Amino acid sequence: MDVLTKDDAVKVTLTLPGNPEYVSVARLTLSGIANRMGFSVDAIEDLKVAVSEACTNAMKHGRGKNSENYMVNYIVNHEKLIIDVCDNGVGFQMDSIAAPDLKNPKESGLGLYIIKTLMDEVEVKSEKNSGTVIRMIKKLEE
Numbered sequence: 001m002d003v004l005t006k007d008d009a010v011k012v013t014l015t016l017p018g019n020p021e022y023v024s025v026a027r028l029t030l031s032g033i034a035n036r037m038g039f040s041v042d043a044i045e046d047l048k049v050a051v052s053e054a055c056t057n058a059m060k061h062g063r064g065k066n067s068e069n070y071m072v073n074y075i076v077n078h079e080k081l082i083i084d085v086c087d088n089g090v091g092f093q094m095d096s097i098a099a100p101d102l103k104n105p106k107e108s109g110l111g112l113y114i115i116k117t118l119m120d121e122v123e124v125k126s127e128k129n130s131g132t133v134i135r136m137i138k139k140l141e142e
């Protein structure tokens with residue numbers, strides 16, 4: 001992973017069971033890391049929402065045959081926090097996901113949209129039947 005070649009980067013990895021009760025572990029770990037990095041309370045709240053949505057997707061859509069667990073990587077350097085949520089599920093094509101119609105809101109289909117709104121950068125790497133990595137980046141404000 002390119003960002004890890006930088007001298008000051010560190011990585012924290014969680015392997016979580018596909019059970020909604022454990023999303024709080026991803027959120028708590030995130031709070032600890034983001035707080036240490038100096039993110040504001042508001043930014044930490046946004047990060048928590050984004051990571052929860054990504055974990056929920058990993059559990060709900062990502063679950064393939066051998067994917068009882070999914071992984072959350074937190075990659076930290078002096079200027080930004082990168083969060084990768086990785087599953088071994090069915091995968092999907094980002095292009096095929098339509099943006100939600102906010103004038104006619106539905107009950108679902110908002111997760112990726114919310115993640116994109118709250119994070120500075122979002123990248124999805126997904127392949128049919130071999131899983132998904134969603135990378136979310138938040139920069140530290142000066």
Ligand SMILES: Nc1ncnc2c1ncn2[C@@H]1O[C@H](COP(=O)(O)OP(=O)(O)OP(=O)(O)O)[C@@H](O)[C@H]1O
Pocket residue numbers: 053057058060061062063087089090091092097107108109110111112113132
């Ligand atoms: N990790 C994933 N693996 C496979 N498909 C995914 C994954 N994440 C998202 N998707 C696909 O992208 C679609 C949109 O995801 P999004 O989170 O925006 O909405 P949702 O999960 O369907 O509903 P909501 O998040 O509002 O409860 C999903 O319905 C699913 O088809």
Ligand SMILES: [Mg+2]
Pocket residue numbers: 053056057109110111112
């Ligand atoms: Mg979702």
